Structures are given as C-alpha cells and as structure tokens.
Amino acid sequence: GESVGLHLPTLSVQEGDNSIINCAYSNSASDYFIWYKQESGKGPQFIIDIRSNMDKRQGQRVTVLLNKTVKHLSLQIAATQPGDSAVYFCAENYGGNDYKLSFGAGTTVTVRA
Amino acid sequence: NAGVTQTPKFQVLKTGQSMTLQCAQDMNHNSMYWYRQDPGMGLRLIYYSASEGTTDKGEVPNGYNVSRLNKREFSLRLESAAPSQTSVYFCASRGFGAGANVLTFGAGSRLTVL
Numbered sequence: 001g002e003s004v005g006l007h008l009p010t011l012s013v014q015e016g017d018n019s020i021i022n023c024a025y026s027n028s029a030s031d032y033f034i035w036y037k038q039e040s041g042k043g044p045q046f047i048i049d050i051r052s053n054m055d056k057r058q059g060q061r062v063t064v065l066l067n068k069t070v071k072h073l074s075l076q077i078a079a080t081q082p083g084d085s086a087v088y089f090c091a092e093n094y095g096g097n098d099y100k101l102s103f104g105a106g107t108t109v110t111v112r113a
Numbered sequence: 114n115a116g117v118t119q120t121p122k123f124q125v126l127k128t129g130q131s132m133t134l135q136c137a138q139d140m141n142h143n144s145m146y147w148y149r150q151d152p153g154m155g156l157r158l159i160y161y162s163a164s165e166g167t168t169d170k171g172e173v174p175n176g177y178n179v180s181r182l183n184k185r186e187f188s189l190r191l192e193s194a195a196p197s198q199t200s201v202y203f204c205a206s207r208g209f210g211a212g213a214n215v216l217t218f219g220a221g222s223r224l225t226v227l
Contacts, residue, residue, distance in 0.1 A: 009153075032214070043117070043203050043218030044156070089155055098163055099144065099207055100171060101216065103155025 010108045013084075019077040021107045023090035026071060030092040034101065035064060035075045038087045047075070047088075077109075085111045115139050117219035119204050125225045126194045134189040134222050136204030144207040145187035146171075146216065147179060149200040156203060162187055194226045 013019045025033070031052040036044035050057045050064045050073075057064050063076040073090050087108050091101040120135045138145065143164045148156040148171075158171030162181040176198060178190045187206075191198055201223050205216040 034214070041220070043205070043220050044216075045218070046215045049214055091155070098161065098169070099214070099216075100158055100161060101156075102172075103157070105153060105155050 008107055009105065010110070012110045012112060013080045014112050015080060015082060017080055019075075019080045019084065019109060021075045021077075021088050021090075021109065023073040023075075023104055024071060025073060025090070025092050027092060027094060027102075028068075028071065030094060032093040033064070033066060033073050034091045034093075035062075035073075036089045036091060036103075038089065038106070040086075044089060080109075080111050082111050082113065085109055117204055117206055117217050119202075119219035119222045121222060122220065123223050125227065126191075127227050128195060130194050131190065131192050132194065132224075133191075134202055134204075134224075135186070136188060136219060137186045138204075138206040138217070139185065140206060140208060140217065141184070142206035142208045142217075143184070145181065146205040146207070147177075147187070147189045148203045148205065149173065150203060150221075151200050159189065159202075191224075194224075196226045198224065199226045200224060 034049040035047040037047050038044045048059045048064050050066050061078045065074045087106040089103050089106045091103045117138045146161040147159040150156045157173050160179040162168045165184045168179050180188045201221045203218050203221050205218045
C-alpha cells in the first residue's frame with residue numbers, strides 16, 4: 001500500500017485551545033481512514049474513523065474531516081486537555097476486507113498548561 | 114477484560130539468536146495482526162491472520178514467521194535476529210459486528226538486537 005503521511009511531526013497547544021492535526025494520503029483508492037492516539041509506553045488507541053463517502057464525522061470532542069479532492073484528512077480536538085498529550089496517527093485501509101492499515105509517521109501533540 | 118496481552122514486554126537478543134513474541138486476546142476476535150514501530154515512523158504490518166488457521170504477509174514480513182495457534186493466540190518468531198529488527202512490536206486484534214473496524218492493540222514488546 002501507499003504511505004500515509006502527516007504534515008507536521010510536532011504540535012504544541014495551549015490548554016483549552018482547539019487542536020488541528022493534518023494528514024495527507026496518496027492512495028486515491030482508499031475508502032476508509034482512522035485516527036489513533038498513542039500515549040507513551042502504550043499501544044495505539046482508536047479515536048475515530050471515517051469512510052470515503054463522508055466528509056465529516058464527529059465524536060466526543062473530536063471531529064474528523066476528509067477532503068478527497070486533495071487527499072487530506074484532519075483531526076480536530078476541541079478544548080484540548082493535558083490528557084490529550086500523545087502521538088496521533090492517521091491510517092488508511094489498503095487491504096479491503098482484510099483490513100490492513102498503513103500508518104503515517106505520527107504527530108506528537110504537547111499540551112501547555 | 115485484559116484485551117490483548119503481549120509477552121515479553123522487553124527483550125535483548127544477540128545477533129543470530131531466535132525468540133518468539135507471544136500474543137493472546139480474550140475478546141473472541143477473528144483477526145489478529147503483528148506490527149512493528151520504529152522511531153519517527155508509523156506502524157508497519159508484518160503479518161496478519163484473518164481467522165484461525167490462516168496467515169498472510171504484510172508490508173515487512175522478511176525475517177519473521179507467525180503461528181496462529183488457536184483463535185486466542187498469534188505468535189511472532191524471529192529465527193535469526195538481526196540489528197535491523199530492533200523495534201517495538203505490537204500485536205492487535207479485530208472484532209466483528211459493531212467492532213469490526215476497530216483494531217485493539219497490546220501494550221507492545223520492545224526488542225533490542227545487539
């Protein structure tokens with residue numbers, strides 16, 4: 001599969017502000033995208049997903065936006081909290097029903113008090 | 114529920130040694146996966162098992178073998194470890210129905226090959 005990349009390796013955010021994490025993908029055939037959060041010393045944890053027939057999906061304090069025209073994915077976190085400090089990965093499914101994920105390199109989010 | 118359990122958490126090997134990373138899930142999931150994570154990179158798929166009795170190669174299978182021992186367990190073996198295999202290894206499982214699109218990851222196994 002083709003790689004999925006993130007625009008910025010690090011992001012520093014003031015507590016209470018909104019965070020936006022960006023991701024560019026290259027496989028136009030990808031039909032499913034996922035955001036994961038990884039805290040230090042732990043495995044990745046599912047945050048939210050979106051299918052290619054949607055352009056926006058909202059969860060609790062998180063929103064994922066998908067722009068297929070420019071192959072761009074973003075994760076918005078509202079009212080960022082210290083517990084949001086982590087590495088965030090976007091991933092695309094290139095394996096169809098076998099569900100094989102290709103991950104980007106990740107963005108490290110640091111929340112300033 | 115324990116979720117996905119990996120052992121060992123840490124291991125140091127010498128070049129040429131062999132070892133097996135163990136993974137077990139208690140969620141009755143059909144599919145299981147092994148990924149490796151290197152600094153500054155995303156996770157890369159080594160092998161996966163869509164169901165008990167089946168295994169398939171992922172992006173980076175060279176130097177590894179896997180065994181889907183039963184529905185719960187999926188092991189990863191390094192027959193002759195190389196320094197390039199120094200990495201953090203993650204096992205994951207995937208459910209069905211409402212959880213079919215969610216990978217649940219273990220806490221990782223950090224392997225150093227000298």
